Structure formats: structure tokens, C-alpha cells
Amino acid sequence: MSGTFVGMPAFPKAAHEAVHDRTLRGNLRHATHTIRGKRAKAVAELADWAELREAGKRIKDHTLRHLDRYLVQLEESVTAAGGTVHWAADADEANRIVADLVKETGESEVVKVKSMATQEIGLNEALEAEGIRAYETDLAELIVQLGKDRPSHILVPAIHRNRGEIREIFAREMSEWGRPAPDGLTDTPAELAEAARLHLREKFLRAKVGVSGANFMVAETGTLVVVESEGNGRMCLTLPETLISVVGIEKIVPTWQDLEVFLQTLPRSSTAERMNPYTSTWTGTTDEDGPRHFHLVLLDNGRTDTLADEVGRQALRCIRCSACLNVCPVYERAGGHAYGSVYPGPIGAILSPQLRGTASEIDASLPYASSLCGACYEVCPVAIDIPEVLVHLRERVVEGGPVTRAGNKVVLQPAKGHAAERAAMRAARWAFSRPGVLRTGQRLASRTRRIHPRTLPGPGRAWSGTRDLPPVPAEPFRDWWQRTQNAKGGAE
Amino acid sequence: MSGRERILGRVRRALADVPRDDTPYERAVVRDYLPEHGERTVDGTVDLLAENLADYRAVVHRTDADGLPGVIAGLLAARGASTVLVPPGLDEEWLAAAEVTLVADRAESTPAELDRVDSVVTACAVAVAETGTIVLDGSPDQGRRRITLVPDHHICVVRVPDQVVSSVPKALRRLDPARPLTWISGPSATSDIELDRVEGVHGPRTLEVVLVG
Amino acid sequence: MRVALFLTCVNDTLYPDTGRAVVKLLTRLGVEVDFPMAQTCCGQAHYNTGYRHEAEPLARHFAEVFGDYEAIVTPSGSCGAMVRELYPRMGERARAEGRGDTLAATLAPVVPKTYELTEFLVDVLGVTDVGAYYPHTVTYHPTCHGLRGLGLGERPTRLLRAVKGLELVELPGAEECCGFGGTFALKNADVSAAMGADKVRNAESTGAEVLCAADNSCLMHLGGTMTRLRTGMRPVHIAEILASTKEEPAV
Numbered sequence A: 001m002s003g004t005f006v007g008m009p010a011f012p013k014a015a016h017e018a019v020h021d022r023t024l025r026g027n028l029r030h031a032t033h034t035i036r037g038k039r040a041k042a043v044a045e046l047a048d049w050a051e052l053r054e055a056g057k058r059i060k061d062h063t064l065r066h067l068d069r070y071l072v073q074l075e076e077s078v079t080a081a082g083g084t085v086h087w088a089a090d091a092d093e094a095n096r097i098v099a100d101l102v103k104e105t106g107e108s109e110v111v112k113v114k115s116m117a118t119q120e121i122g123l124n125e126a127l128e129a130e131g132i133r134a135y136e137t138d139l140a141e142l143i144v145q146l147g148k149d150r151p152s153h154i155l156v157p158a159i160h161r162n163r164g165e166i167r168e169i170f171a172r173e174m175s176e177w178g179r180p181a182p183d184g185l186t187d188t189p190a191e192l193a194e195a196a197r198l199h200l201r202e203k204f205l206r207a208k209v210g211v212s213g214a215n216f217m218v219a220e221t222g223t224l225v226v227v228e229s230e231g232n233g234r235m236c237l238t239l240p241e242t243l244i245s246v247v248g249i250e251k252i253v254p255t256w257q258d259l260e261v262f263l264q265t266l267p268r269s270s271t272a273e274r275m276n277p278y279t280s281t282w283t284g285t286t287d288e289d290g291p292r293h294f295h296l297v298l299l300d301n302g303r304t305d306t307l308a309d310e311v312g313r314q315a316l317r318c319i320r321c322s323a324c325l326n327v328c329p330v331y332e333r334a335g336g337h338a339y340g341s342v343y344p345g346p347i348g349a350i351l352s353p354q355l356r357g358t359a360s361e362i363d364a365s366l367p368y369a370s371s372l373c374g375a376c377y378e379v380c381p382v383a384i385d386i387p388e389v390l391v392h393l394r395e396r397v398v399e400g401g402p403v404t405r406a407g408n409k410v411v412l413q414p415a416k417g418h419a420a421e422r423a424a425m426r427a428a429r430w431a432f433s434r435p436g437v438l439r440t441g442q443r444l445a446s447r448t449r450r451i452h453p454r455t456l457p458g459p460g461r462a463w464s465g466t467r468d469l470p471p472v473p474a475e476p477f478r479d480w481w482q483r484t485q486n487a488k489g490g491a492e
Numbered sequence B: 001m002s003g004r005e006r007i008l009g010r011v012r013r014a015l016a017d018v019p020r021d022d023t024p025y026e027r028a029v030v031r032d033y034l035p036e037h038g039e040r041t042v043d044g045t046v047d048l049l050a051e052n053l054a055d056y057r058a059v060v061h062r063t064d065a066d067g068l069p070g071v072i073a074g075l076l077a078a079r080g081a082s083t084v085l086v087p088p089g090l091d092e093e094w095l096a097a098a099e100v101t102l103v104a105d106r107a108e109s110t111p112a113e114l115d116r117v118d119s120v121v122t123a124c125a126v127a128v129a130e131t132g133t134i135v136l137d138g139s140p141d142q143g144r145r146r147i148t149l150v151p152d153h154h155i156c157v158v159r160v161p162d163q164v165v166s167s168v169p170k171a172l173r174r175l176d177p178a179r180p181l182t183w184i185s186g187p188s189a190t191s192d193i194e195l196d197r198v199e200g201v202h203g204p205r206t207l208e209v210v211l212v213g
Numbered sequence C: 001m002r003v004a005l006f007l008t009c010v011n012d013t014l015y016p017d018t019g020r021a022v023v024k025l026l027t028r029l030g031v032e033v034d035f036p037m038a039q040t041c042c043g044q045a046h047y048n049t050g051y052r053h054e055a056e057p058l059a060r061h062f063a064e065v066f067g068d069y070e071a072i073v074t075p076s077g078s079c080g081a082m083v084r085e086l087y088p089r090m091g092e093r094a095r096a097e098g099r100g101d102t103l104a105a106t107l108a109p110v111v112p113k114t115y116e117l118t119e120f121l122v123d124v125l126g127v128t129d130v131g132a133y134y135p136h137t138v139t140y141h142p143t144c145h146g147l148r149g150l151g152l153g154e155r156p157t158r159l160l161r162a163v164k165g166l167e168l169v170e171l172p173g174a175e176e177c178c179g180f181g182g183t184f185a186l187k188n189a190d191v192s193a194a195m196g197a198d199k200v201r202n203a204e205s206t207g208a209e210v211l212c213a214a215d216n217s218c219l220m221h222l223g224g225t226m227t228r229l230r231t232g233m234r235p236v237h238i239a240e241i242l243a244s245t246k247e248e249p250a251v
Helices: A011-019 A022-044 A049-065 A067-080 A091-105 A116-120 A123-129 A139-146 A163-177 A189-206 A232-238 A256-270 A303-307 A312-317 A323-327 A329-334 A345-355 A361-368 A375-379 A386-399 A419-432 A435-447 A458-464 A477-484 B003-014 B042-055 B068-079 B111-115 B168-174 C009-014 C016-028 C044-049 C052-066 C077-096 C102-110 C117-124 C144-149 C155-161 C189-205 C216-228 C238-243
Strands: A084-088 A109-112 A133-136 A209-212 A216-218 A223-228 A242-248 A278-283 A293-299 A401-405 A408-412 B059-063 B083-086 B101-104 B119-123 B126-128 B133-136 B153-159 B181-184 B189-193 B196-199 B206-212 C002-005 C032-034 C071-074 C114-116 C137-140 C167-169 C210-213 C234-237
Touching: A011 A022, A011 A329, A011 A361, A011 C189, A022 A256, A022 A323, A022 A329, A049 A067, A049 A256, A049 A312, A067 A084, A067 A216, A067 A293, A067 B003, A084 A091, A084 B003, A091 A123, A091 A209, A091 A242, A091 A293, A109 A189, A109 A232, A116 A123, A116 A242, A123 A133, A133 A139, A139 A163, A139 A189, A139 B189, A163 A189, A189 A232, A189 B111, A189 B189, A189 B196, A209 A232, A216 A256, A223 A232, A223 A256, A232 A278, A256 B168, A303 A312, A303 A345, A303 A401, A303 B003, A312 A345, A312 A386, A323 A329, A323 A345, A323 A375, A329 A345, A329 C189, A345 A361, A345 A375, A345 A386, A361 A386, A375 A386, A375 C144, A386 A401, A386 C044, A386 C052, A401 B003, A419 A435, A419 C044, A419 C052, A435 A477, A435 C009, A477 C009, A477 C016, B042 B059, B042 B206, B059 B068, B068 B119, B068 B153, B068 B206, B126 B168, B133 B153, C002 C016, C009 C016, C009 C216, C016 C032, C016 C234, C016 C238, C044 C052, C044 C077, C052 C077, C052 C102, C071 C077, C071 C117, C077 C102, C077 C114, C077 C144, C114 C117, C117 C155, C117 C238, C137 C155, C155 C167, C155 C238, C189 C216, C210 C216, C210 C238, C216 C234, C234 C238
Parallel strands: A084 A293, A109 A133, A109 A209, A209 A242, A242 A293, B059 B206, B083 B101, B083 B119, B119 B153, B153 B206, C002 C032, C002 C071, C071 C114, C137 C167, C137 C210, C210 C234
Antiparallel strands: A216 A223, A223 A278, A278 B181, A401 A408, B126 B133, B133 B181, B189 B196
16 A cells, blocks of 8 residues: 555545455444544533534634635734744645755754644655655554555544554564564553654654644634644644644634634544643744744645635535544445545545545545435534535536636536436436326336346446345336326316 | 735635625624533532543642642652652742752753653643643743653642633633643543543653642 | 325335325325326435536426425425425525526425425324324334434434334434435445445344335335345335324235
8 A cells, every 4th residue: 555645546446445344344433433422422511512513613614704814914923923934825835845944954854743734735755755754743643654554534544453453563663763662562552552652752852843734823813723632742843943834724713712612622523522632822932932943834735726616615614623534424434545535534525626626536536425414514513514515516527617726717527427427317307307208107117017127237236236126016106196096086 | 926925816816706794703703602511619610620630530639738748749759759840930839848859941951851850840820620621821830831741740730719710711711822832631642543542642641630729 | 284295206106105105194184185296306316416407497397396285295304305405505506606596486485395204294283193003113214314404303203102013123323324325326336335234234133123214215225235135124114104004004
């Protein structure tokens, strides 16, 4: 398995293997079911959950609606507090900015806090190409990095690995990267956590450059917020001399007070805790406490294109809690890798095709990676109507239409590969607009029912490979109705 | 064109369909959520803090001002700590009974030096009962962020009931965003193995909170 | 009260027994039922697959056929949710596309008077004991669009609990999707089948004879999975259970 998502096959193909991988299915089932019940309990503790959810949604919508104003305000406050703000329109620009900043320090290694934005832009690979080694310090990211694997979950990128597999990766790989795993390492989670502590400690203590993302940026004060559990975040944010934070432009909230909403909804939605063990907030630089140099890299990379879509822009409310992944029955069975993106699950299925466009096979297939069951929308702490956006993106795929790519308005052509479906949908619409045609079809089906097979050839195998077809009745309802009710004088 | 102008231009074009709205922010977002959850007496709020701290595996002790030096001395002795980091503005009385070597935090102290210290004792800025959280803001009795991070044992003193608030909204109102803040809810933990919670990763693995009232 | 039965194209074609059961049940409760013969399809499959513009003529047709009735009753949570949730959205989208208010105005009248069957029984008729008799062990699967779209809540199980002779057993993981999802069942057949198999195994673990739901589309998927997995259970639409009496038991 390679460390990138480039050239991924369409979702159904990628999911095919995962569905039949019993270990993976077991790992995902165990983990997602564990967290589901806990989340429900943590949320039920707050009588005003619905109001917090609504406020979170409104704060984010308001911010997005005035995003230009808040970005400028944030830049001013961060600068006034001693930070330096950089703007990156895409992944390449962001990677170049970060690499140059690291080179200016003269260092050749950085320690990293888990960050979706830097995963998204492939920062580690870009730094590697410049001779800079990036060490992931979050436990799950460490598991992924040591295992030369790909992340499969937003919160717990190594969710697809069970404790036995993690033990094996640590025992095998840690010595390649630094301090080896202790002899006789077992698979108890406490021992595995201890092994990670020992392995990473030397890296933290010597680190001169830290790289992070941020959960929130407060426009009025210039404050950044990182929410974490392990303390690796605190290490990276406070011990190095230089801190570089790469943050998506949608992570802004207008005021300090706004944090009161998200610091209540995020931990409960994410790890099902009343509060996560550590939350760090910092505003620029502070004399003698923490990094002397602070750089904020504001990242677009498809976010403004997403903002241009009036239905799809709600995806930018996302606070990356991953509650939607944990409740999703499709995610549970297909696994995170099938989504071909650092953003898997329901939110990934609406985010990736908007950030990257729908040109690739995988991105065009993601809007269909859902049964539209609505469990994701129900748990979303900022009320993103994921099913609504999925259907909207399906429309973009099959009908084409106006979209924005890299800041330019373009008109998409209907995707190839949907021609037969499109014809069938048109034919069905034509028939359904004419009750007489529908009736003729139904009668034909009923009269020939004795010769209907229970399984289908060709594309029909998608259904009948695993499910029998229902038998066709002797007569459709409408014939019975006409025969019996109209005889009693009912209306036609 | 600079990245800044390009991004701001894209944002403005992306929002072309959105009708202009100059509602001031205070009115644009309805905040009908609760300022705190449930009604409690002052003592009840302190009890809830103790309960929630313990729920996430912080070790909670309660005493009064006179008993505090003895409690701290006892905790350090039980731990077998011989060196203790102290922030510059910590009340000297607190460690008066402890038989340990006090280590002052100096600007030039390296992380490796901090790593060799057994324990750290600090005060806090505020504590949040509903979530079992203590918040440090870098005041002289709390010190730089690194001193409560690198040592493996942290004793934090909370003055009750003055420093205790019931909820997250109330805590934010007491805090100054210009200061570097660390919100701590129990010892370091992870859910990264099978989404099951395990305490003790990089931060102090033992967090003891002394409620002084 | 004169209500229109919006049976849905799937039920009309494949599940006429469900339609007959609704007619029998509502007639027994004193409701005059009509089946407008011009009805076809609400457009849900088109809409949810991304063919919103193809769904529009079907929605207009629906509004035309059903517009004059006092109430429209359907034994399908998902088709009910299509009318109630998504018809207004179709109107909004047409407006956003600069096509004015015509579509929204055309569809608006049918939206508030469309009811899913159990909703109609409990909320409009105000009954939970419909006088049914069904001497079997039953487990109930709340389908997603009924559960989360329409918010049916306890209505179906309250109705089932009042049925004489019926023993209702709880379905583990009840609120999880069965994996049908319309064209999802074909486009992502592997995942859909895995979800269906898990749902069927959960149903089987209850020991019930019957898996009941308020939507035949989901039951078609689950029933097809059941026979393939050779379970002894059978899928039955809630209307057929509620219509069943001692005198005329459901087969």
C-alpha cells in the first residue's frame, strides 16, 4: 500500500475488497460501535444540544458569508500579536511556503501535530523532497507513518488497525525512525501508548520547528486553538523555537465567545468526552513562553471553489469531529481507504469532490457512496445536511452544470459512463408521465411472470448476485382496484 | 497577483449570489443555548468539579489553606519526588513542608533539563465544573506552558470556590485570549487504539488536583 | 373523510397486497379511500440519483393528480419523505436557477397533506388500536426516511403493540440502514448487500417469524437477502399486519 491516494479506483471497486476483508470489517465494527454509544451519552448530557448545534451552524454560516472581512481581520490580529501570515491558494503554494520557512531556520526535521490540512496538501512528501523529515507525533498518525499506510479516519487515522497489528508495526518499524520499541512489547493499549511516548520523547525534546493545523482561528483576537488528547500537540506547539500552522480559511470564527459553542460540541461529537484532555490556545507569540517565531499559512486549495456552490458550501462548516464517520453504515463496511482521500466517510464524500472537482473516477463516484440514510446529518454538530449535498453533487456528475474550479467559473459536461442510466431515467420519466404506458408495462410484466428468472444476467447481477428478485404478482394493484372498486361505482 | 489578493478575490466572487447583509454580529447569531447546565449551589459546583476531574482519572484531594502544605508534601513524598519545578510566582508557603529540591524555571532551561525533574506544582486560572477542566494562563503562579508538560507528575492547586465556574461559557468570559492558555481535563490520554480511551501518553501521566477552600 | 391512496409505483407493480391491505384497513376505520388511476411515480429515484430535472415533471404530475384531495396517504416512508421534504426543496432549487416560483407554487398544496400511513392513523385518525389480529412474533425495522426524514418515532411500534396476538421483539441495531438506498443497491452492490446481510442476521437473532417495516422497497431488498441466506423469516409490510383480523387473517 502506498502513502498517497493518487489514481484511486472508483468507490465501489475500492470498497469491494474491504467488504470481504474480515479483519478490517471486525476492526471497524468494533471501533465505530464503541464510540457510537458513548457519543450518544455525552450528547444527551446537554439539554441544549439542539440549540448549540443551531448556534454552531449559524456562526459558521455567518463567517462564511463574510469570509473576506474575517480573513482580513484575522490577518491584522495575528500580525499585531507578533505572528506572520502567509496566503496559499493551493497545495503547491502552501508546501513551498512551509519548506522555505523550515529552510530559513536551518533545520532538517520538524515535529508535527496531527493536521488534516497538511495531510490534504501532502506536506510530508513535499518536505521529504526538500530533504526535510517530518515526524508525525499523534499516536494514530505515527502508526500510519511507521506502517507506510494511509489514514482511514479523520480522528483516528489508524482505525483500520487493531492492537495486534499496531504492536507488530511498532516492533518492526520503530528502530528505522529512532528509538526502537521496547523488548517484549505486548498488544495492551497502555503498553503501546508507552512505546509511542518513549519513541517520540527524544524528538520532542530536540525539536526546533513544529508544524500544526488548528481547529479554530478567532478573527477578533488572532487566537489559534488546537484540541487534542495526548499532549503531543502541546509538545509541538510549545517546545520548538518556530511554529508553522497551516490552516484552511474556513476555520475562522469571528469572536472569542464563539468558542463556547464549539468547545462544547466538538469533544462530545468527536471522542465522546465532556472535554478532551488538552486544548491549547495561543495568540501570536509570548515572551519566553513557547515559540519565538509563529507563521500562519492560510490555505485555500479548493475551499473558495466550494464556497461558490450555494448548496455545497455548507460542507465548509465542518469542524472535523468525525461523528458522521462513526455512525455511517457505509463507512463501517467499506473502510476509510475506499474514499480515496484524507477525508473519508460521509463528510469526505461531499468534501473531496468539491475540493478536488469531479474529474477523476474516484471523485465522480463519491457522491454515490451513500444510501442517503441520514444518520450523518442527525449527528453533525453543525447540521451539515450531507444527504442534500450528496444528491446535489450527483446532479453535478450526471447533468453537469456551472462550477468554479481554481477560482474560475466553468461549465461541466455530463459525466461519461452515465449514458445508459441517463437514457433509462429519461425513459422512466416518459413512461411515468403517461399512466397508460405504465399500466401496459405492468400488465406485460404480470402476464410474463412465470418465465421471469430469479436472477439477472449482465448489469442486473448487481442486484441478483446477492438478493433474489421479488416475484411479480398476477395483477398490479390498479387492475384489482378497477376490477373491484369501480364495479362498486368508484371514480376513475 | 499575491496569494492574498487571489484568495480574497475568489472569496468575493464566490459570494456574489449572497444578498448583502449588514446585521451586526451580536444579532446575526441567536444564542439560545444555556449559560450553564442545571442549577447547583456553590458547594455543589465544587463537588461536580471534583467528580468530573476524577471521572477522567485526575486524582482529587481536598483541604483548606492550613492543610495545603502538608497535603502537597505528602503527595510529593508518596510519589518519591526529589526535584520539583516551581513557577516564579508560586506561593512559597505551599511547598514549605515538602522535603524536596525546588527547581526554578529559567528562560534558558532546556526541555531535556525539564524532563529530568520529577514533579511540578502550579496554581491555575480557572476550573470548569461541568467538564472537569483546569485552565492555566501562564500567570506567575502557573509559569510557562512547558513546565506543566514535560514533567510526568503535575500537582495543580485550585482555590475553591473562587476559581471554579460551572460551564465552558463562563470560563471563557474569565480568560484573557491574549495569554497562552492550556485547558487540561485529566491526564494525557488517547483513543487511537480501537477508539478505546487509554490514559497516559505524552503529557504528565499523573495529574493531581488539590481543591483548597 | 375522503382520502387519496398514493400507493407508489413499486407497490402498485410488485406489492398489490399492501395496497389492498391499506384499502381494507382504512375502510374498516371509516375512511373513504380513492385510488386516483392517473398516479404514477413521485420521482424519488430520479431525484436521488441526480436527475432532479427529470423528476420535476413527475412531481408536477403528482400535484395535478392529488391536488384536490383532503389528505394523501402512502404506505411508504421514503415516497412520503420525497413529497414532504424534497418537493419544497425542488421548488427552492428552481427558484435559485432563476425559473421563478411556478414549480414551488405548483407543488406547495400537496406537501402538508401527504401522510405516511402510520402517521395518518395515529395523528389524523387518532387511533393506535386498529382492531387487528396477527398471532405471530414480529420484529420491526424503522426505515431511514420514515425514521429520520419524517420523524415517525414510536408511531409504528405503538400500532403494532396494540395488535392482538402479536408479540413484538426488539431488533438489535434497529436504526441502522438496511442498505437498500434506491440506486445505491445497484451502484454499490457490495456494501449494500453487506448491510442487508447484517440487518437480516440481526433480525434472525430475535427469533421472530416476521420482519416488519413500513416501506416495501427496503423489504424487497431484505426479503431478497433472506431467501438467498435461507432464513426462515418473511418480510411483511405493516399495512398487511394492521389490516389482518380474526375473520380475515393475513396469509
